[in-house]
Amino acid sequence: MDEALSQLIRISNETGVDPTLVQGGGGNTSVKTSDGKYMYIKASGTALKDMNAKEGWRRLRLDLARSVVKEESIAQMEPQSRELEVVNRLLFACDDNVKIAARPSVEAHLHAWLDKCVIHLHPSAAGAYVNARNGRVRLEKLFKTEALPPLWVPYTDPGYMLARRIARLVESYRGQYGKMPGILFLEKHGLFITANSAGGALRLVRRVIKQCNSKLRQPNTGKLKAVSRELIDDVKVCIERGYSEGTGEKATIWHYYNNAIDGFCRQKDAKKMLSGSLTPDELVYSNGPAMWVQMQKGKKSRSGTAAEKCNSQSIARRLRWQIGSGRKPSVAFLVKGVGLFVAGTQRIAPTVRDIVLYSIFIRTNAVRMGGIRTLNKRQEDFISNWESEAFRKKLATGKK
Numbered sequence: 001m002d003e004a005l006s007q008l009i010r011i012s013n014e015t016g017v018d019p020t021l022v023q024g025g026g027g028n029t030s031v032k033t034s035d036g037k038y039m040y041i042k043a044s045g046t047a048l049k050d051m052n053a054k055e056g057w058r059r060l061r062l063d064l065a066r067s068v069v070k071e072e073s074i075a076q077m078e079p080q081s082r083e084l085e086v087v088n089r090l091l092f093a094c095d096d097n098v099k100i101a102a103r104p105s106v107e108a109h110l111h112a113w114l115d116k117c118v119i120h121l122h123p124s125a126a127g128a129y130v131n132a133r134n135g136r137v138r139l140e141k142l143f144k145t146e147a148l149p150p151l152w153v154p155y156t157d158p159g160y161m162l163a164r165r166i167a168r169l170v171e172s173y174r175g176q177y178g179k180m181p182g183i184l185f186l187e188k189h190g191l192f193i194t195a196n197s198a199g200g201a202l203r204l205v206r207r208v209i210k211q212c213n214s215k216l217r218q219p220n221t222g223k224l225k226a227v228s229r230e231l232i233d234d235v236k237v238c239i240e241r242g243y244s245e246g247t248g249e250k251a252t253i254w255h256y257y258n259n260a261i262d263g264f265c266r267q268k269d270a271k272k273m274l275s276g277s278l279t280p281d282e283l284v285y286s287n288g289p290a291m292w293v294q295m296q297k298g299k300k301s302r303s304g305t306a307a308e309k310c311n312s313q314s315i316a317r318r319l320r321w322q323i324g325s326g327r328k329p330s331v332a333f334l335v336k337g338v339g340l341f342v343a344g345t346q347r348i349a350p351t352v353r354d355i356v357l358y359s360i361f362i363r364t365n366a367v368r369m370g371g372i373r374t375l376n377k378r379q380e381d382f383i384s385n386w387e388s389e390a391f392r393k394k395l396a397t398g399k400k
Contacts, residue, residue: 020123024351059096126190127362
């Protein structure tokens with residue numbers, strides 16, 4: 001096995017098993033060959049933890065991958081046509097013996113301009129800062145002793161425009177410091193780590209995450225109060241009915257409950273904090289933030305107490321409103337004291353769960369840093385209409 005491919009598998013598998021670093025098929029990794037001619041990179045939609053010697057990657061010619069960013073004619077194209085052209089150019093740049101129909105990561109042309117080993121993740125720890133109004137200022141204080149300070153990348157539409165922007169910023173950074181940046185924080189997106197070795201990149205990931213977490217509020221780890229099976233089943237039926245009425249589709253409902261979910265739901269501003277999508281991954285995999293489901297008082301019993309009930313009609317109305325507004329319907333639902341419910345297949349539900357856990361951690365901490373910075377409508381529309389993200393979602397759900 002080529003040494004660069006071996007290093008790629010190592011950095012992918014070691015980071016991909018941790019859902020606090022990357023969720024589902026998100027994130028990507030790459031390693032350049034020692035002769036500087038090729039780059040091995042994760043295949044689009046592949047989960048980092050699943051990469052192996054036979055699949056989950058592609059090898060590209062570096063000169064062709066870099067030329068995509070420099071091609072001015074591509075920059076002048078209409079966005080959706082431009083991104084399809086980039087996909088085709090990157091496929092053309094592939095030079096390997098891979099027989100299956102696997103695309104190189106849509107960010108391959110971005111990786112081509114960074115150091116030998118690149119690890120791009122969506123860690124909840126970094127996400128708390130890049131999705132907070134005062135996050136950049138906090139990061140500058142947190143990493144002020146770094147010999148090579150982190151590079152902050154203002155939000156840019158993912159794909160071609162992000163690659164061009166990072167290429168320019170890296171060039172400027174090298175002019176100022178004489179070296180490439182090792183740490184890049186991308187606003188409303190995630191974290192890039194670059195180094196000249198696999199071990200160096202992994203060590204830097206661990207150090208950055210530890211540093212970021214040092215100033216963040218972590219979920220409670222105390223004993224969790226049990227929820228009755230009867231209540232869970234009642235809410236499942238309610239959400240299943242509301243989802244069916246609201247979307248016209250049937251879906252299996254899955255239930256998850258832990259300290260992080262319970263702690264978020266018990267915050268007084270939990271419903272308010274669920275406004276707006278944080279990142280492309282949240283928009284792609286879970287159709288935006290989880291829907292807050294307010295339990296309602298039912299009829300009083302003879303003892304004078306009133307059981308709380310879930311209102312399926314309210315859920316259906318909100319889902320129809322989302323669809324009517326041109327949005328995708330929620331597939332995640334948070335219910336205080338009961339937990340998280342996910343509408344979907346057995347294959348996609350755990351990914352949605354991990355995305356929600358990532359999101360509520362970020363939202364809780366971003367509020368403490370000046371407020372949550374979410375994607376605006378134009379940014380959401382670009383991602384929702386981006387063919388590459390639709391391709392990733394199709395792979396994640398197992399659809400043909």
